[in-house]
Amino acid sequence: MDFDWTEEDRAFRARVRDFLARELPSDWAALSRHGPGSKEQTEFSLEFCPKLAEAGLLVPHWPSEWGGAGRPPWEHFILGEEMWAAGEPRGAQYMNVNWIGPTLMRFGTDEQKRRYIPQMAAGKAIWCQGFSEPNAGSDLASLRTRAERDGDDYVVNGQKIWTSYAGLAEHCFLLARVGGSDKGKSGIAIFLVPMATPGIEVRSIPSLIGHGDIHETFLTDVRVPASARLGQEGEAWSIINYSLANERVGIPRYELASRVLDGMVKELSKRGRFSDPVTRLRAGSASAACEAARILVHRTVDKRSRGEALGAEASIARVAVAEADHAVTDFGLDYMPDAFSGDGDLAVQTHHERAIVTGIAAGATEIQLGMIAQRWLDLPREVH
Amino acid sequence: MRFQPNEDQATFLSVLDQMAEGDAAAWKTSPEWARFEWSETFDGMLEANGFLDCAGEETLGLTMAVAMTHRVARLPVLAECAASAVLRPLVGPELPRPIAVVDGDPRDAIRFLPVARSVVHIGEGGVRRAVLNPNAVSPVDSLFAYPMGRLAAGALEWQAANADPETVRNAWRAALAAELGGALKGGLDAVVAHVKERRQFGRPLGSFQAIQHRLAGAATRIEAAHWLALKAAQSLDPVDAATALGYVQDAATRIVNDLHQFMGAMGLTLEHPLHRWTYRARLLRSAMGGAAGNLEDLAERRWRAA
Ligand SMILES: Cc1cc2nc3c(=O)[nH]c(=O)nc-3n(C[C@H](O)[C@H](O)[C@H](O)COP(=O)(O)OP(=O)(O)OC[C@H]3O[C@@H](n4cnc5c(N)ncnc54)[C@H](O)[C@@H]3O)c2cc1C
Numbered sequence: 001m002d003f004d005w006t007e008e009d010r011a012f013r014a015r016v017r018d019f020l021a022r023e024l025p026s027d028w029a030a031l032s033r034h035g036p037g038s039k040e041q042t043e044f045s046l047e048f049c050p051k052l053a054e055a056g057l058l059v060p061h062w063p064s065e066w067g068g069a070g071r072p073p074w075e076h077f078i079l080g081e082e083m084w085a086a087g088e089p090r091g092a093q094y095m096n097v098n099w100i101g102p103t104l105m106r107f108g109t110d111e112q113k114r115r116y117i118p119q120m121a122a123g124k125a126i127w128c129q130g131f132s133e134p135n136a137g138s139d140l141a142s143l144r145t146r147a148e149r150d151g152d153d154y155v156v157n158g159q160k161i162w163t164s165y166a167g168l169a170e171h172c173f174l175l176a177r178v179g180g181s182d183k184g185k186s187g188i189a190i191f192l193v194p195m196a197t198p199g200i201e202v203r204s205i206p207s208l209i210g211h212g213d214i215h216e217t218f219l220t221d222v223r224v225p226a227s228a229r230l231g232q233e234g235e236a237w238s239i240i241n242y243s244l245a246n247e248r249v250g251i252p253r254y255e256l257a258s259r260v261l262d263g264m265v266k267e268l269s270k271r272g273r274f275s276d277p278v279t280r281l282r283a284g285s286a287s288a289a290c291e292a293a294r295i296l297v298h299r300t301v302d303k304r305s306r307g308e309a310l311g312a313e314a315s316i317a318r319v320a321v322a323e324a325d326h327a328v329t330d331f332g333l334d335y336m337p338d339a340f341s342g343d344g345d346l347a348v349q350t351h352h353e354r355a356i357v358t359g360i361a362a363g364a365t366e367i368q369l370g371m372i373a374q375r376w377l378d379l380p381r382e383v384h
Numbered sequence: 385m386r387f388q389p390n391e392d393q394a395t396f397l398s399v400l401d402q403m404a405e406g407d408a409a410a411w412k413t414s415p416e417w418a419r420f421e422w423s424e425t426f427d428g429m430l431e432a433n434g435f436l437d438c439a440g441e442e443t444l445g446l447t448m449a450v451a452m453t454h455r456v457a458r459l460p461v462l463a464e465c466a467a468s469a470v471l472r473p474l475v476g477p478e479l480p481r482p483i484a485v486v487d488g489d490p491r492d493a494i495r496f497l498p499v500a501r502s503v504v505h506i507g508e509g510g511v512r513r514a515v516l517n518p519n520a521v522s523p524v525d526s527l528f529a530y531p532m533g534r535l536a537a538g539a540l541e542w543q544a545a546n547a548d549p550e551t552v553r554n555a556w557r558a559a560l561a562a563e564l565g566g567a568l569k570g571g572l573d574a575v576v577a578h579v580k581e582r583r584q585f586g587r588p589l590g591s592f593q594a595i596q597h598r599l600a601g602a603a604t605r606i607e608a609a610h611w612l613a614l615k616a617a618q619s620l621d622p623v624d625a626a627t628a629l630g631y632v633q634d635a636a637t638r639i640v641n642d643l644h645q646f647m648g649a650m651g652l653t654l655e656h657p658l659h660r661w662t663y664r665a666r667l668l669r670s671a672m673g674g675a676a677g678n679l680e681d682l683a684e685r686r687w688r689a690a
């Protein structure tokens with residue numbers, strides 16, 4: 001066992017930090033306040049990601065065949081920690097790097113791979129994820145958007161909601177029901193759909209997490225060729241389970257939380273307000289929550305780096321990550337309330353707007369707890 | 385980073401597992417319904433098979449000593465592992481064992497004292513050690529699930545330990561974090577087994593979401609605590625050590641209360657082993673400053689320069 005970084009890891013992290021120090025503009029803190037799905041950050045990502053790609057820092061963990069360098073998953077993760085802590089200058093493109101690209105590599109046809117992966121590896125592709133619907137949130141398998149086969153095409157009708165980045169995305173990784181069944185996991189397929197296809201309408205939802213982030217997506221008689229289907233009809237569930245196990249721990253949120261906590265303590269110290277034992281205890285407790293999240297997420301990376309599939313460990317890590325995010329926000333609310341107003345402390349506000357998502361997106365905490373109970377503790381499923 | 389044990393460590397842990405699953409460590413009610421079972425047999429097996437010396441082996445190290453402390457704490461029987469495996473190599477490899485440790489007020493009742501042959505004192509002024517003599521110890525009854533005793537002041541010949549007090553404190557915190565985490569895991573496993581079997585309202589208790597979620601929350605914290613203790617054992621860094629111990633002490637309160645809650649009346653009997661783990665946890669949560677002291681100390685260390 002070894003819980004320390006290797007020299008190589010450290011050097012890699014230093015390289016990423018150097019790159020960020022060089023390439024992030026001086027008004028980046030204000031820019032990143034708009035949120036990863038905003039127009040501002042999306043446009044920025046289309047300049048920034050190609051430079052990352054050029055430097056070999058966009059997809060180093062992908063195989064060389066697809067523009068990567070076959071580097072270990074740890075480098076992917078170090079990159080993720082540094083990018084997220086810096087306010088995610090990759091914008092929506094982190095999704096391509098983390099799971100859309102790898103999912104296409106594994107399940108896509110040659111044509112799909114050739115068409116989409118090089119653009120992602122070049123840092124020039126914006127995708128969105130069309131899973132949730134008004135009546136299918138936690139219970140995703142009850143989704144109703146339907147794709148009817150019509151000759152060589154499918155015709156899609158339905159509505160998606162909470163679609164991040166949809167306003168500016170060029171493609172959607174879309175789930176829709178196929179065949180005769182109205183419910184259940186077995187009747188779902190994945191479609192890779194250009195957002196410019198006639199019949200797609202996107203409306204932005206004003207929200208607490210930055211403008212332009214989440215959307216409603218309406219699909220009316222949207223015609224897509226059968227060649228846009230990823231995998232077989234009915235295969236969607238197993239494919240997204242594979243992809244999303246990684247995504248539960250895809251964003252290293254504890255890294256930003258921990259750095260924001262650092263910043264708050266520095267500020268409190270400067271104002272002579274960090275000598276009270278209760279304040280210190282609370283900061284210590286938030287710090288411990290971040291470290292708990294960090295080590296549990298690192299455990300999942302370790303497992304992945306040995307080529308093993310993630311099980312309930314990902315849910316365990318996710319629950320700890322949500323606790324860490326909340327602990328840091330709560331510390332700020334109690335001891336630095338003024339940071340949440342005006343331009344008091346942009347990092348605190350940016351963190352907070354990203355942290356309120358943690359217990360809900362990518363599977364609510366209660367869903368994760370259920371998976372831990374059933375898959376880790378082997379408790380009997382609930383009976384209704 | 386590597387969360388997997390190396391080959392020697394894997395062998396070490398699997399042989400330890402076999403011993404831990406054997407008869408000597410199994411749950412039996414103890415004579416006269418004592419609240420703990422000091423297992424001289426199991427303790428002797430750990431010693432005779434060289435387990436307690438693992439910290440000195442290059443490929444095993446202090447990390448394995450702490451991993452072993454966690455494993456042993458999961459058992460319903462008691463052996464003295466933490467001090468012998470983690471502290472002894474640092475403060476006096478020749479000290480006779482079992483070893484009791486004074487890490488708080490020396491006038492308080494101290495665990496393992498009635499069965500110990502030497503004592504280590506981790507105090508403000510530094511680390512010292514002494515060989516025990518029968519006049520120095522008076523056993524006391526206690527609610528805690530350890531053999532407890534008081535030290536007679538002045539009855540011992542103390543010797544300063546030739547060890548860096550800071551390193552000793554950090555190693556001891558890592559060991560305590562593992563011992564407390566192991567005790568919580570032992571309790572969790574017993575309660576999970578119970579709620580799978582026990583049926584009310586026509587279904588297993590463990591199928592109720594109210595119970596599932598609280599047990600899953602406990603499992604999450606117990607997992608984190610385990611890895612944090614191992615990390616602290618490797619680094620012996622003061623922030624890592626205070627993090628590991630403060631985190632698990634903070635988590636212990638709710639976990640212990642929940643575990644008892646889900647056992648119902650059965651958990652209050654001496655016929656079910658749950659009390660063995662809870663009354664270890666209820667002692668360990670205050671060690672070395674308790675959750676508040678450790679979390680505050682971690683803040684002080686982490687942001688000393690701030
Ligand atoms: C910022 C943000 C971005 C998102 N981006 C996307 C995206 O790009 N694409 C996409 O498809 N989706 C996206 N989502 C949607 C996300 O996946 C859903 O919000 C999530 O799955 C929960 O669904 P819901 O919001 O409908 O909550 P509901 O399913 O209505 O649940 C509400 C709450 O009820 C509780 N609950 C639900 N089920 C159970 C249960 N079985 N047991 C106990 N408690 C339960 C939980 O506390 C849950 O938070 C995003 C969400 C957010 C917040």
